[in-house]
Amino acid sequence: MKHTLTCVECPMGCEIEVTTENGVPVSVTGNTCPRGKLYAESEVVCPRRVLTTTVRTADGRMLPVKTSEPVKKAELFSLMRKINVCHPTAPVKIGEVLVKNISEGADLVAADNLS
Numbered sequence: 376m377k378h379t380l381t382c383v384e385c386p387m388g389c390e391i392e393v394t395t396e397n398g399v400p401v402s403v404t405g406n407t408c409p410r411g412k413l414y415a416e417s418e419v420v421c422p423r424r425v426l427t428t429t430v431r432t433a434d435g436r437m438l439p440v441k442t443s444e445p446v447k448k449a450e451l452f453s454l455m456r457k458i459n460v461c462h463p464t465a466p467v468k469i470g471e472v473l474v475k476n477i478s479e480g481a482d483l484v485a486a487d488n489l490s
């Protein structure tokens with residue numbers, strides 16, 4: 376099976392074609408660098424994204440948060456259920472871990488300071 380996708384690892388946006396057999400990548404073409412090959416193989420087997428959203432703090436303000444690593448796209452809705460019950464208390468520093476290991480080694484971290 377052939378998959379055509381656009382690499383989002385850098386602004387060049389190379390068009391990459393991945394051929395899979397039984398769900399396993401067997402050839403990658405169109406990438407200009409090794410990062411593109413890794414991205415394309417991951418994208419057709421198990422796509423991942425950094426999850427960015429906001430949480431309501433204990434005093435009712437909104438705080439931007441994100442996962443420290445890309446997480447499986449298929450997990451995004453279940454992760455949002457975990458994130459929606461997180462209500463950190465100020466002060467919070469950017470990068471502070473709010474939920475350790477929310478998914479396979481990725482933490483939920485603050486994406487901004489809150490005094």
Ligand code: SF4
Pocket residue numbers: 382383384385386387388389405406407408409410411412
């Ligand atoms: S393949 Fe390499 S050069 Fe092309 S968009 Fe991806 S990261 Fe950039």
